Amino acid sequence: MNLGAGDALILVDVQRDFMPGGSLTVNGADRVLAPINRCIALFSQLGLPIYASRDWHPLQHCSFQEQGGPSPSHCVAGSEGAEFALGLHLPGHAVIISKATRPMPDACSAFDGSGLASILRSARVNRLFVAGVAADHGIQQTVTDGLAEALVVVVLRDAIAQLEHRAGDLDRGVARMRWLGAGFIDSQDLVVTQTT
Ligand code: ZN
Numbered sequence: 001m002n003l004g005a006g007d008a009l010i011l012v013d014v015q016r017d018f019m020p021g022g023s024l025t026v027n028g029a030d031r032v033l034a035p036i037n038r039c040i041a042l043f044s045q046l047g048l049p050i051y052a053s054r055d056w057h058p059l060q061h062c063s064f065q066e067q068g069g070p071s072p073s074h075c076v077a078g079s080e081g082a083e084f085a086l087g088l089h090l091p092g093h094a095v096i097i098s099k100a101t102r103p104m105p106d107a108c109s110a111f112d113g114s115g116l117a118s119i120l121r122s123a124r125v126n127r128l129f130v131a132g133v134a135a136d137h138g139i140q141q142t143v144t145d146g147l148a149e150a151l152v153v154v155v156l157r158d159a160i161a162q163l164e165h166r167a168g169d170l171d172r173g174v175a176r177m178r179w180l181g182a183g184f185i186d187s188q189d190l191v192v193t194q195t196t
Helices: 031-043 116-123 135-146 167-182
Strands: 006-014 050-055 095-099 129-134 152-161 184-187
Touching: 006 031, 006 135, 031 050, 031 129, 031 152, 050 116, 095 116, 129 135, 135 152, 135 167, 152 167, 167 184
Parallel strands: 006 050, 006 129, 050 095, 129 152, 152 184
Antiparallel strands: none
16 A cells, blocks of 8 residues: 555554553553554655644543543553653654543543544545554544544554453454444555655
């Protein structure tokens, strides 16, 4: 698949708390770093936009167990756990998209209350490549909202991870996103065609 004008990359929630050793670890999350870094290099080489969403929660966020939510405290704004993962080669020109910055509601999608849709429209993005964690939360919601924004959405299959509560959860999630209209590709199959 050739990359060109109109393409953009979004990295969903590649943050320390979701990596091994974090407070809300997603199994295999660190395995996405190498393919993601490969994609970052390709998009940077072509001068294509790169976005990085992050959970950026207040201390009393509604998703935290202390507030009656389902999750342990994670990605508190300004904390070490909210930083982007060690080993993620995020370039200086990447645009950071913070979400779920108020106590409630929660926001899984990178589009939710973040202004991302208008940012993409201003940048004339029409095809969005999606990678990161977790495939059953942030990725699926971001894919759904991207398709609703009439974008072509392509998920980088080797660059997503999620907790598998039951074996095959990730495959079922992939099937669902495919059914919704997302395309899938492995990061090695992205190609840079120089137009000069
Ligand atoms: Zn969160």
